[in-house]
Amino acid sequence: MYGILTYKQSLNNNKDDIIARVIEKTNYIYTIITENGKCFKAETVTNLSTSDVFVGDFVTYTNFDNNYIITSVLPRTSTISKGTSHASKSYHVLEQEQILAVNVEQVFILIAANQRFTLPKFERYVLTFYQQNVDLHILISKGDYTNLASNIMNKIKSVYPDFKVTIFSNLQKDTLTNIISLFNKNRTSILLGSSGVGKSTLINELVNFDNVITNDVREDGKGKHTTTTTKMFYSSLTESYLIDSPGFKTISTTNEMDSTVLFQDIHDLALNCKFKDCTHTHEPKCAVLNAVENGSISEEYYKRYRENLRVTTGLLRHEQRKRQK
Numbered sequence: 001m002y003g004i005l006t007y008k009q010s011l012n013n014n015k016d017d018i019i020a021r022v023i024e025k026t027n028y029i030y031t032i033i034t035e036n037g038k039c040f041k042a043e044t045v046t047n048l049s050t051s052d053v054f055v056g057d058f059v060t061y062t063n064f065d066n067n068y069i070i071t072s073v074l075p076r077t078s079t080i081s082k083g084t085s086h087a088s089k090s091y092h093v094l095e096q097e098q099i100l101a102v103n104v105e106q107v108f109i110l111i112a113a114n115q116r117f118t119l120p121k122f123e124r125y126v127l128t129f130y131q132q133n134v135d136l137h138i139l140i141s142k143g144d145y146t147n148l149a150s151n152i153m154n155k156i157k158s159v160y161p162d163f164k165v166t167i168f169s170n171l172q173k174d175t176l177t178n179i180i181s182l183f184n185k186n187r188t189s190i191l192l193g194s195s196g197v198g199k200s201t202l203i204n205e206l207v208n209f210d211n212v213i214t215n216d217v218r219e220d221g222k223g224k225h226t227t228t229t230t231k232m233f234y235s236s237l238t239e240s241y242l243i244d245s246p247g248f249k250t251i252s253t254t255n256e257m258d259s260t261v262l263f264q265d266i267h268d269l270a271l272n273c274k275f276k277d278c279t280h281t282h283e284p285k286c287a288v289l290n291a292v293e294n295g296s297i298s299e300e301y302y303k304r305y306r307e308n309l310r311v312t313t314g315l316l317r318h319e320q321r322k323r324q325k
Contacts, residue, residue: 002234002241003103003188004035007058007074019074022057023232025050030070032061042068055230055243056102056188076102078134080190082248101190101230101243106135106183110193110202113142113149113167122156123262123308129192130261136164137182141198143169159301160262170201180206183238195247203244206235259312263305265297281306 002021023039024031028050030042042061044053048070053059058074081097109125111117122138130136138156143149149167156165166182168175179202183189191199230245260267266288270278274285283289291297 001035001037002033002232003186004033004058006186007103008035011074017060018062019058020061020070021232022053022055022059022070024229025053025055026229032059032068032070040068042070044070048073054099054102055232056104058103078102078104078131080104080107080129080131080134080192082128100192100245101232103188104134104190104243105187106137106189107131108137108139108182108189108191110139110141110191110197110199111152112193112197113140113145113152115142115194115196117152117155119155119159119304120307120311123304125192126261127259127308127312130258132258135184136261138163138165139179139202140165140167141169141193141202143167143175144171159298159304168202170198170205176205180237183235183240183242185239188232188241188243190243190245192245193247197247199247200244203233203235203242206237206242207233208235208237259305259308262308263301265291266302266305269297 002023004019004021007021008017008019018034020032020034020040020042022030023033028043030044030053031039032042033039044050053070053073057076059070060072060074061068061070063069079099079102081099107129109129111122111125126136140149140152153165153167156163164182166178168179170176183206191203193199230243232241232243234240235242266280269287269291270280272287273280273283275283278286278288280286280288288297288302292299292302
C-alpha cells in the first residue's frame with residue numbers, strides 16, 4: 001500500500017516501526033496513509049517544522065487521544081525541488097529551494113502543444129528535475145493540436161534524439177494507452193509542468209474519478225493554477241502512485257545541475273581532448289570541436305551546449321553572490 005511495505009523491507013533495522021506515508025500537505029496539516037490503507041489527518045511533533053515533512057515522505061507516527069502525530073521522517077531516496085519564486089503560494093521553502101515531493105522514482109514533464117515552446121525552457125525543466133536515480137519522461141499534452149505537437153516533438157528530437165517523448169491528448173482516449181504503459185508498477189511518479197498543461201486532467205483519467213478539480217485554460221493558453229496543493233493518488237490503471245503538483249510560472253534551481261543528461265556525447269568526447277581543462281572553444285586537438293567539424297555532433301547540439309554552459313555558470317555565480325551578502 002503506497003509503497004510502505006517495499007520501503008519497510010528496504011530498511012536494515014526498525015522494521016517494527018509504525019510507518020505511514022504522507023500523501024497531502026496543507027499548511028501544517030498532513031494526510032497520512034497507513035500500511036492498511038487507512039487515512040488520517042496528522043500534525044508533527046514540536047521538533048519537526050513544516051519544512052521537514054513533504055508529500056511522499058515515509059514517517060513514523062503515534063496516536064495520542066485520537067490525535068495522530070508524526071514523530072519522525074525516515075531517510076529519503078530522492079528529493080524533487082525547484083528554485084523559489086515570488087509566484088509560489090503552496091510550496092514550502094528550504095534554503096532557496098521549493099521541495100515539491102520526495103521518494104519519487106519517475107518524473108513526467110508535461111509540455112502543452114498549444115503553449116509557447118522553446119528549447120531553452122525545455123532544457124531548464126530537464127536540468128532542474130533530472131536525477132540519476134529517477135526515470136525521466138517528456139509528455140506533450142494537447143496532442144489533438146496535431147501539427148503543433150509534432151513540431152515540438154521534432155524540435156526536441158532534432159537536438160536530443162535519445163529523449164523519451166510521448167504525445168497524447170486527454171480528448172483522444174486511444175493515446176492514453178501509450179501513457180499508461182510508461183508508469184512503472186508500484187512506483188511513485190510526479191507530474192510537473194506549467195499551468196494549463198493538463199496535469200490534473202491526466203490524473204483524473206488515470207485515477208478514474210473526478211475528484212481532482214480542473215479548470216479551463218485561459219484564452220491566451222495559460223492555466224489558472226487549478227492545483228494549489230501537492231497530493232498523491234493511487235491509479236489502478238497504472239498500478240502506481242501519482243503526485244499532482246501546482247503549475248509553475250518560473251523554473252530554475254539553486255542546486256548544482258548535471259548537464260550530462262542533455263550533453264552526454266560532449267562529456268564523453270571531452271575525455272579525449274588534449275587538455276584536461278579544455279573549454280571546447282579554441283584549443284588545439286579538442287575532440288569536441290573535431291566532432292563538430294566532421295559532423296559527428298551537430299552544430300545546433302554544440303550551440304545548445306555552449307548556451308547552457310553560459311546560463312548555468314551565470315546562475316551559479318548569482319547564487320554564490322546572494323549567499324555571500
